[in-house]
Amino acid sequence: MEIFKLYWHAVQSRVCAHCVDSDRHGHCRLSGEEECGLKAHFPRIVQAILSVHDPRIEPYVDSLRRNVCAACRHQTPDGRCSTRSRLDCGLDRYFPLVIDAVEEAHVGFEKHEPAFGD
Numbered sequence: 861m862e863i864f865k866l867y868w869h870a871v872q873s874r875v876c877a878h879c880v881d882s883d884r885h886g887h888c889r890l891s892g893e894e895e896c897g898l899k900a901h902f903p904r905i906v907q908a909i910l911s912v913h914d915p916r917i918e919p920y921v922d923s924l925r926r927n928v929c930a931a932c933r934h935q936t937p938d939g940r941c942s943t944r945s946r947l948d949c950g951l952d953r954y955f956p957l958v959i960d961a962v963e964e965a966h967v968g969f970e971k972h973e974p975a976f977g978d
């Protein structure tokens with residue numbers, strides 16, 4: 861869906877450009893088995909973030925765990941993720957920045973896509 865490309869550009873410039881695993885221009889250097897959860901689950905992440913409206917981070921983390929991590933091959937049925945424990949998941953590492961980038965982009969896109977995420 862084209863709208864997700866627009867969200868991806870917003871996240872790439874806000875998050876990936878500053879990530880230790882990027883080339884510093886926002887291009888991820890990880891692929892294959894190492895692919896970041898941010899890339900692997902992006903549309904689901906956007907929907908998980910936009911389904912929450914709360915000043916606290918915890919409801920966003922809950923939504924991420926329920927809607928994204930639960931479908932990720934790295935998480936075990938009892939909710940553990942060794943990739944997350946090792947701080948090797950860029951999505952989890954930078955999640956507050958991802959939230960900000962998606963929500964700010966959404967405010968901008970809302971003028972053109974009023975129904976998305978509501």
Ligand code: SF4
Pocket residue numbers: 875876877879880881882886887888889890896897898899950951954
């Ligand atoms: S590891 Fe994740 S956050 Fe970092 S550059 Fe790659 S996709 Fe972006």
Ligand code: SF4
Pocket residue numbers: 897898928929930932933934935941943944949951952
């Ligand atoms: S924190 Fe773990 S389960 Fe969640 S997206 Fe990252 S690697 Fe997957």
